Amino acid sequence: MTLSALRVAIIVFPGSNCDRDMMVAIEQLTSRRPALVWHKEASLDAADLVIIPGGFSFGDYLRCGALAGRSPIMNAVLDHAARGGAVMGICNGFQILTETGMVPGVLIRNAGLKFSCRNVGLRPCETLASPFTAGLDLGEDLTIPIAHNEGNYFADADELDRIEGNGQVAFRYAASDAGGPVNPNGASRDIAGVLSSNGRVLGMMPHPERAMSKLHGGTDGAKFLLKSLEALVS
Template sequence: MRIAIIVFPGSNCDRDMMVAVESLTGRRPALIWHKQNNLNPIDLAIIPGGFSFGDYLRCGALAAHSPIMNALHDHAARGGAILGICNGFQILTESGMLPGFLARNQELKFICKQITLSVNGATSCALTASLDHKETLQIPIAHNEGNFFADSETLNSIESNGQVVLRYTSDKYATSTNPNGSLNNIAAICSLNGKILGMMPHPERAMGKGHESADGRKLLHSIFEAIIT
């Protein structure tokens, strides 16, 4: 399996993701600097979390125009898989590869905590097909701009096309239903073809062994499984 992690100035989850991928696949993914113009053939591109370009202008706006993005657009046009996490999700919306926008959290606070997610039973996401829709996942979030917004027409089409993949839901203490004000409790969406997934939670921080949860491992495993088959 050929996986590339795209690194921008200010990315800070690239190495955590590299360790997570290697622990699941036994193979170290390539780290690709954003100034590179092309990509060798890959099965999955991962855009990691962080603060690309210092979050200047809008989160992900400057990264969305980096040289590597042309290669990612080509990869997507060929039906290639892309996973964007947190800032990676923001870069995907800013580059137009995913609909909507990630606005400032409703409470105007950076939120860093474990949250509970439900898998949308109606999702058309090809990358998470093996996830159990009845189970919930415990994966942490860490963001200031994760408040998913889209106009009502876009939101309706996202919902009716099954593009919502994960939603924030109540945890066992029933305290963290919607941490940031996201419309329809949206935590992750996918592209129309189901191959581009953007999510605010950080699966690489829920890999078991010292982490509070191993559900991120479960989620990444389902993605890697989908790519092989």
């Protein structure tokens, strides 16, 4: 399969605001426009990758991602994942994935109580087999922006030990040229991204679709997305 054959679906909720940015980013890399799928849809056309984009779905009411996680389309996304389909959730998408239990843990209020919007260093970790980490170099940190108020990754100590032992930690925050504290939000063990137990679902706080060109201030988002897409077609 070639990149242009890759079928990507992006789920859109009321309050999603990175859906179009992600569509443009994926199209830039694959030359094929992803499908935007409204959350009221009950089914999903066959897809090689489903992306839950960033934003403030349902105004973050109740808990970030809680209402979106119970939207009609999520049953179809859960079925897709249960069949081994690939799913990537960015920022609010990560919060939604934790609310559905597709990835472990939960994202709570930033420890500093401030919305955090800046570039962060991102260290790829040694993981179980996953299309999202297969092409990444362990020694090569990425610089990708974050923009969130609830990115403080939490799980109890036993759960953290378990996911670390399973190789489910995809990324940790790392020092970067961008400066600032290494850990921008108080996340347990500096965790910035986690995988499901089968490696096919990734949730991460940083926004790769916002680091796609020099005009964005960096291209590491494009590098990460391209490696993931290439792993999915190989």
